Amino acid sequence: xxxxxxxxxxxxxxxxxxxxxxxxxxxxxxxxxxxxxxxxxxxxxxxxxxxxxxxxxxxxxxxxxxxxxxxxxxxxxxxxxxxxxxxxxxxxxxxxxxxxxxxxxxxxxxxxxxxxxxxxxxxxxxxxxxxxxxxxxxxxxxxxxxxxxxxxxxxxxxxxxxxxxxxxxxxxxxxxxxxxxxxxxxxxxxxxxxxxxxxxxxxxxxxxxxxxxxxxxxxxxxxxxxxxxxxxxxxxxxxxxxxxxxxxxxxxxxxxxxxxxxxxxxxxxxxxxxxxxxxxxxxxxxxxxxxxxxxxxxxxxxxxxxxxxxxxxxxxxxxxxxxxxxxxxxxxxxxxxxxxxxxxxxxxxxxxxxxxxxxxxxxxxxxxxxxxxxxxxxxxxxxxxxxxxxxxxxxxxxxxxxxxxxxxxxxxxxxxxxxxx
Amino acid sequence: xxxxxxxxxxxxxxxxxxxxxxxxxxxxxxxxxxxxxxxxxxxxxxxxxxxxxxxxxxxxxxxxxxxxxxxxxxxxxxxxxxxxxxxxxxxxxxxxxxxxxxxxxxxxxxxxx
Numbered sequence: 001x002x003x004x005x006x007x008x009x010x011x012x013x014x015x016x017x018x019x020x021x022x023x024x025x026x027x028x029x030x031x032x033x034x035x036x037x038x039x040x041x042x043x044x045x046x047x048x049x050x051x052x053x054x055x056x057x058x059x060x061x062x063x064x065x066x067x068x069x070x071x072x073x074x075x076x077x078x079x080x081x082x083x084x085x086x087x088x089x090x091x092x093x094x095x096x097x098x099x100x101x102x103x104x105x106x107x108x109x110x111x112x113x114x115x116x117x118x119x120x121x122x123x124x125x126x127x128x129x130x131x132x133x134x135x136x137x138x139x140x141x142x143x144x145x146x147x148x149x150x151x152x153x154x155x156x157x158x159x160x161x162x163x164x165x166x167x168x169x170x171x172x173x174x175x176x177x178x179x180x181x182x183x184x185x186x187x188x189x190x191x192x193x194x195x196x197x198x199x200x201x202x203x204x205x206x207x208x209x210x211x212x213x214x215x216x217x218x219x220x221x222x223x224x225x226x227x228x229x230x231x232x233x234x235x236x237x238x239x240x241x242x243x244x245x246x247x248x249x250x251x252x253x254x255x256x257x258x259x260x261x262x263x264x265x266x267x268x269x270x271x272x273x274x275x276x277x278x279x280x281x282x283x284x285x286x287x288x289x290x291x292x293x294x295x296x297x298x299x300x301x302x303x304x305x306x307x308x309x310x311x312x313x314x315x316x317x318x319x320x321x322x323x324x325x326x327x328x329x330x331x332x333x334x335x336x337x338x339x340x341x342x343x344x345x346x347x348x349x350x351x352x353x354x355x356x357x358x359x360x361x362x363x364x365x366x367x368x369x370x371x372x373x374x375x376x377x378x379x380x381x382x383x384x385x386x387x388x389x390x391x392x393x394x395x396x397x398x399x400x401x402x403x404x405x406x407x408x409x410x411x412x413x414x415x416x417x418x419x420x421x
Numbered sequence: 422x423x424x425x426x427x428x429x430x431x432x433x434x435x436x437x438x439x440x441x442x443x444x445x446x447x448x449x450x451x452x453x454x455x456x457x458x459x460x461x462x463x464x465x466x467x468x469x470x471x472x473x474x475x476x477x478x479x480x481x482x483x484x485x486x487x488x489x490x491x492x493x494x495x496x497x498x499x500x501x502x503x504x505x506x507x508x509x510x511x512x513x514x515x516x517x518x519x520x521x522x523x524x525x526x527x528x529x530x531x532x533x534x
Contacts, residue, residue, distance in 0.1 A: 015441035043435065050444045051433050054451035055467040055498040147440030 015046055016145035018063055022070050023142050024117035025109055029074060029095075031088035032124045033174040039142065041077060045070040071109050075102065088180060118143070119234050120180050122227060126195045129176055134169040135198045136205070141166060144223040154205060154220060182236050192237055196245050196301065199228050203249050207256065221256065225249050232288070243292035244301035250285030251308035254278040266413040270317045282312045303332040322352040339367040340374070347380060355387040375404035382417060391421045424465070424531035425510040427500040429517070431493035432524025450518035458502060463513065465501040472497075493523045501531070 011017070019042050026038035048069055049062070059065045078087070078095050087095050091108070094100040125138040140146040140154070148166070152159045183191040206220030228246045231237045258276035261267055289305050307328045314320040329345035342365040350358020362368075362381060371377045382397030395418060402414045438444045458464035472495060476487040489495045504510035507530060514526040 013442070013445070015445040019441040043438075046441055046444050047433060047435055047438060050438070050448045051497050052469040054448050055429075055469045055500070056455075057452070145441040147443065149439060150442075 013145075014058075014062060015049075018066050019046060019145045020118065020121070020143045021063070021114050022066060024121040025067075025114065026070065026074060027121060027124065028117055028180050029088055029091070029105065029108055031086070031092075032178055032180055033176075034085075034087065035142070035170050035173055037077065041070055041073045044073055067109055071105055074105060074109075078105075089177075090179075115230065115234060116182065118230055119182055119237065122195055122230065123182060123191060124173070124178065124180060126191070126198045127173070127176065127178060128191070128194050130169055130172055132198065132201065134165055134172075135194070136201050137162060137165045138169045139198060139202065139227070140220075140223075143227065144219075146219075182234070184236065188236060189239070189241075192231075192239065192242065195231060195237075196228075196241060196299075199224050199231070200245060200248075200301070202227070203252075207252055221249075221253055225253065240292045240295040240297060241299040241301055243288045244299055244305050247285045247288035247292055248301050248305035248308055250281045250288060251305055251312055254281035254285060254312060260409070264409060265416070266409050269311065274316070277312060285309065285312070298331075298335075300332060300336045303328045303335070307332075320351070322348050326352065337366065339365050339370045342366065343371065343374075343377060343380065350384055350387075355384040358384050373404055375401045375410065377401075378404065379414065379417075386417070386421065395421050422503045422505060423510075423533070425502050425504050425507075425513075426529045426531055427502060427510075427514050427517070428527040428529065429497050429499065429519065430489075430495065430525045430527065431497070432519030432522045433495070433497060434492065434523050437522050447518060447522070454516050454518060457516070458513065463503045465503060467498065467500040469498040470496055493525070 022042045022045060023038050026041055027035060030037050045066055049066055053059070053062075078085075078101060079098075086092055091104055094104040121143055122139070125142060126135045130138065137151055137155075140151050141148070146154070148159050148162045152162045155162070202220060203224035206217045206224065225246075228242070228249055231242045232246050254277050255272070257278065258272040258274070259267055285305070286309060289302075289309055292302055292305070307325050310321050310325050310328075325348045326345060329341060329348060333341055333345065343362065346358050346361035346365070349361045359381065362377075362384075365371070378397040378400040382394045382401060385391075385394035385397060398414050398417050398421075402411060402418075405411060405414075438447070455464055455467065473486065473490075476485050477483070478485075502510065502513060504513060507528070510528050510530070514528050517524065517526050519526075
């Protein structure tokens with residue numbers, strides 16, 4: 001034992017990191033249909049660690065300690081239920097005999113395949129049979145180690161809803177009887193698409209929302225980056241679209257710190273202090289964007305990362321290359337029609353050709369009615385009217401926007417706009 | 422200075438620890454507490470105990486599980502600390518982070534021979 005003076009050396013999120021590794025390895029043994037069993041063993045293992053380590057410090061190799069305890073727990077579980085329970089199909093028979101049980105567990109848990117197992121777990125959580133909401137929730141629970149409480153805060157919903165969602169997801173995994181594998185061959189790109197979308201949603205949930213308490217938001221961004229870096233570093237999934245998403249997360253993540261002022265007020269891009277942008281994140285983002293350029297295919301992440309890159313490379317707001325940005329938006333809309341993206345494109349147009357053109361573009365958005373509850377639509381229109389000195393119309397729009405948001409910081413922002421008029 | 426033993430009961434209620442972060446944060450509170458005691462030279466040692474001990478009693482030396490098998494009574498570990506007197510030892514024990522997790526602390530003075 002290395003004593004308690006290592007309190008500050010304790011790896012940040014040690015329990016969370018180790019928990020995702022243990023869940024993944026145990027799922028390899030128990031099979032995805034027994035996910036809850038793996039979760040129980042991990043919970044037990046971590047509790048044991050906490051109740052042991054708290055008296056005189058963390059052992060020199062906490063990971064090995066945890067794996068040993070988890071392995072013994074798994075042995076107990078399997079021994080108790082040897083005949084009634086089916087575990088992972090490929091090793092189920094080996095787990096039924098006392099002669100092969102322990103050596104099999106030793107081999108699986110001792111093998112240096114943790115990166116593979118984590119990726120297998122990502123693919124399991126993002127199985128296309130599960131709804132997107134379930135996928136994100138399951139990832140947060142198993143791979144990011146969030147509690148039901150923390151997830152419900154992240155989604156601004158009740159713990160009951162999250163419990164139900166998890167219950168349903170585990171049930172589906174039980175019924176699906178999927179193998180714990182990284183997809184190969186032609187299946188990879190479709191399955192990977194589902195994984196990337198889920199990581200993207202996880203990131204956006206943390207990034208775009210001003211409704212979260214700061215800590216949860218930061219954790220979600222960090223976890224999305226961690227998962228996407230896992231995807232990028234595995235040979236089967238280190239593909240251009242993965243790099244593009246990784247680039248996008250870095251380029252947007254670099255700007256997180258500048259989006260609120262010291263009092264917690266929202267700052268629009270124009271008013272952000274560009275010196276606060278994280279240079280290292282930008283460097284990595286551009287590096288991955290470059291790496292994503294290989295290959296023939298272009299994904300929505302390529303385009304979104306390219307737009308983000310234009311923003312971070314502009315020395316000032318006024319020097320932003322709006323022509324390029326509009327061009328990327330055009331391609332993006334072609335590939336992925338969405339009124340929200342069209343709204344963003346309209347904003348870019350208003351910067352290049354003036355507020356009037358912007359408003360015209362907004363009026364021409366194909367599915368405009370879909371945005372009727374989206375507070376940024378009237379907020380944008382208000383901003384454009386204000387620029388055209390039509391204060392009366394602007395006031396109308398900002399008040400409309402006010403009714404569409406519950407976020408205190410967004411309300412405060414709109415209040416500020418109304419006062420400017 | 423006298424020597425005191427703090428005996429920690431309970432504090433391992435699973436339901437109260439719903440996430441790995443929560444457990445790690447709780448452990449960090451213990452480390453902070455121990456560090457504070459170490460800085461004042463009050464902490465001598467501490468050990469965790471493996472759950473599930475035996476109790477031997479009677480002239481026939483009968484062996485049973487126990488004495489505590491119920492979660493909140495089970496002894497999880499102990500500290501040896503220095504304190505001026507019982508009052509100070511009790512004040513120290515009040516800093517234990519386990520009370521909100523159904524933990525309790527027994528304070529006993531170690532007899533000087």
